[in-house]
Every structure is written in C-alpha cells, then in structure tokens.
Amino acid sequence: MLVGTGIGLQGKVGLCPGTKITGGKVLSGKTKRCANRAAQALRLAAAALRSSQSALGAYFRRMCARMDKPKAVTAAAHKRARLIYTMLTEGEEYTDQGQDYYEERYRQRVLRQLTQRAEKMGMNLVASEQPT
Numbered sequence: 001m002l003v004g005t006g007i008g009l010q011g012k013v014g015l016c017p018g019t020k021i022t023g024g025k026v027l028s029g030k031t032k033r034c035a036n037r038a039a040q041a042l043r044l045a046a047a048a049l050r051s052s053q054s055a056l057g058a059y060f061r062r063m064c065a066r067m068d069k070p071k072a073v074t075a076a077a078h079k080r081a082r083l084i085y086t087m088l089t090e091g092e093e094y095t096d097q098g099q100d101y102y103e104e105r106y107r108q109r110v111l112r113q114l115t116q117r118a119e120k121m122g123m124n125l126v127a128s129e130q131p132t
Contacts, residue, residue, distance in 0.1 A: 013034065013038050013039045013081055014032050014033065014034025014039050015039055015078040016031065017078075018030045031074055038081075039077065042077035042081055043074065045077070045080060046073045046074075046077040046080060049061075049076055050064075053099050054098065054099060055096055055098060055099060055101060056076065056080065058099045058102040058103055059102065060073075060075075062106070063076060
C-alpha cells in the first residue's frame with residue numbers, strides 16, 4: 001500500500017492494462033488515463049531504462065522491439081510498480097540479476113516453447129553447434 005493511504009500501489013496508479021471484455025470479446029486493453037504523480041515518476045524511470053544494463057533494461061528493449069515506445073514505457077513502469085509493491089508488502093529486497101541472466105532465461109523460455117510446438121507437430125528440434 002502507499003504510505004498513509006489505504007490504496008494498493010496498482011489500484012490508482014493507472015499502469016495496469018485495461019480489461020474491457022464483453023461476451024468473450026476484448027473491446028479494449030488500453031490503460032486508463034490517470035493523473036498520478038507516482039505513475040509519472042514510474043514512467044520517467046522506465047524511459048531511462050533504454051541504456052540500462054539491468055534485467056529491467058533488457059525487458060524494456062524487448063518490449064520496444066515488440067510494440068511502440070509509449071506502450072513499452074507503460075509496460076516497464078507497470079513491471080517496476082509490481083516490484084515496488086512486492087518490496088513494500090513482503091519486505092523483500094530487490095536484487096537485479098543483470099541483463100545476461102534475463103536474456104538467458106528468455107532464450108530458454110523461447111527454446112522450450114519451440115520444442116513443445118515441434119513435438120505437437122510430430123517433429124524434433126535439433127540444436128546446431130554454432131549459433132547464427
């Protein structure tokens with residue numbers, strides 16, 4: 001919770017994706033507009049991740065490659081808000097594992113998904129000796 005209020009960090013910050021769904025059809029996934037100083041600070045901090053050598057920096061660059069920059073900034077700010085919320089509620093420290101750790105985990109996740117997809121189609125995935 002934010003200090004001095006009864007509001008959870010993500011409740012009023014305005015960084016969560018929208019959940020406007022009716023009849024199983026997604027009408028909007030856009031974040032709500034919200035004039036919140038915490039959200040502005042988190043977005044500003046997220047935009048500075050562009051050149052960071054941390055796991056959050058790697059996440060931000062991957063999001064920038066996948067979507068436009070304002071959406072990537074919001075996604076990184078949302079991730080940072082979740083980390084802050086966890087630190088405040090559980091009293092845990094945040095330790096950054098680094099860019100290489102994040103990239104390796106992402107690579108393993110993609111390989112596992114590709115292997116499962118190949119098995120579903122009745123094929124085998126064979127790793128090559130040298131990456132291209």
